[in-house]
Amino acid sequence: MAKGKKIAVTLVAVVVAAAVGVTAYRLWKKKDSSASKGKVFVTQVSDVNTAAGVSLSGSKFSGVIEAQKTVDYKYDSSKTVKSLAVKEGDEVKKGDLLFTYDVEAMQLELDQGKIEVERMKNEVETNKLQLQQLEEEKKKTPQDGQTSLNTQILSLQSDVAKAEYDIKTKKAENKKIKKSIKNAKVYSEVDGTVKSTLDLENIQNAESNVMVSISRGGSYLVKGTVNEQMINNIYVNMPVVIRSRVDENTTWTGKISSIETSPQKDNSDMYSDGDSDSSSKSSKYAFYVEPDSLDGLMLGQHILIEPDLGEESGIDKKGIWLYSDYVFTEKGKSYVWTQDKNEKIEKREVKLGQKDENMGDVEILSGLKKDDYIAYPSKNIKDGMAVTTNAEDPDLIEDDTDNDADGDAGNDGDDEIMPMDGDTDGDNADDPFAGYTIDDDGNFVDSEGNVLSDEEVEAMMEEAYGSLDADADDADINTADEADMDTAGAQALPADE
Known part of the structure; x- marks a missing residue:
């Protein structure tokens, strides 16, 4: 390859890298130009100040x-309760009788069930005997005269099969009744006091089927x-x-x-x-x-x-103390979301003091006043959003109370991020943003997950590419990038190439 061509290709590569950086910069700037939608719920610091010794809302x-614990003993509505052995206020022990079902009606039903089983068994035996007789007669009858016999045989076989099924069903019912008779008496399983009982005379109008309710001792x-x-x-x-x-x-x-x-x-x-x-x-x-x-x-x-705020920790809490969840960190600094003078949400740095590990709150030494308003951190909060003190405001942003493990208030490790320079191999040594990523919110993030501030991004872009034309920020990104690339390529290539 000619020396001139090598120089041209190298220059084009450098310019392309710069253009990619500028494009990423404009994308980053563009995300700040769109107004954030929704409102952020804020609470006055004095209402959540745990040093005040009251609940978070100043309420009780x-x-x-x-x-x-209450143990309820329900009655079976398919049975009749014969008698109640306890009344409200009685002290009972485990194993004490509570109420009894009427076994006389169940015993009568069981006896009838047994008779029904015996009747069906006899019917099956009779039908089987007839089947044997028909089979013998069929053997002696010519082929053309067996039609009537076959019809009778099929009918009897069907009757036998149905009767045998009914026998099994009735036996299962009888077994259930027998078990109910055996369990006709209901006993307490715990020690305690009878809290309530049903009135047997008015049981049909009761709203609940709880016969006896016992409060455990x-x-x-x-x-x-x-x-x-x-x-x-x-x-x-x-x-x-x-x-x-x-x-x-x-x-x-x-x-x-x-x-x-x-x-x-x-x-x-x-x-x-x-x-x-x-x-x-x-x-x-x-x-x-x-x-x-x-x-x-x-x-x-x-x-x-x-x-019970602070009484067990032994710390004399004065000034402002907030639950630690209200505070998030970025690049080693602590911040809270606060309402600014224009009633917009802003990120404000605070200085922390003591931390109560038992109660989970932390002292705020500076950066907040008791009459300030603050918001609970959420990934959905963006600088400049409107605020509200109405918890039922229909424009409230979606609640997202999952705090990030790294305390970066929204840029967690699970967010999909894209390389800003398109260099998946990480070998673009000339790009000052090599190794950095842009998350879904348009923030620059370093390899450790820290979000770069606007000032830091501006400084890096100025150092890498010189002063950026502010008027280009409002231009269409794709058109501007194409123009930059075409111009750069034209200037880099010699006229004779």
């Missing part, structure tokens, strides 16, 4: 004292309710304070043992007060607390439940 949860549970906006802020084993409604200075401690995921159908058993987290427009969910002490607690007592 309604609760009621219930038995540790032992410790109590506290049943609380939480609405859908707050349910993500409580968790199993979370320490809580149980406070008397009569005397607010009377308290107990405990931990949340379980949280239901299906909404309650009826919340009428719960009181409501001005400080409650209840919302008439949101679903409510039950959660349960195991108290550390039973002293002074009564079955059916209504109480208030508050998160």
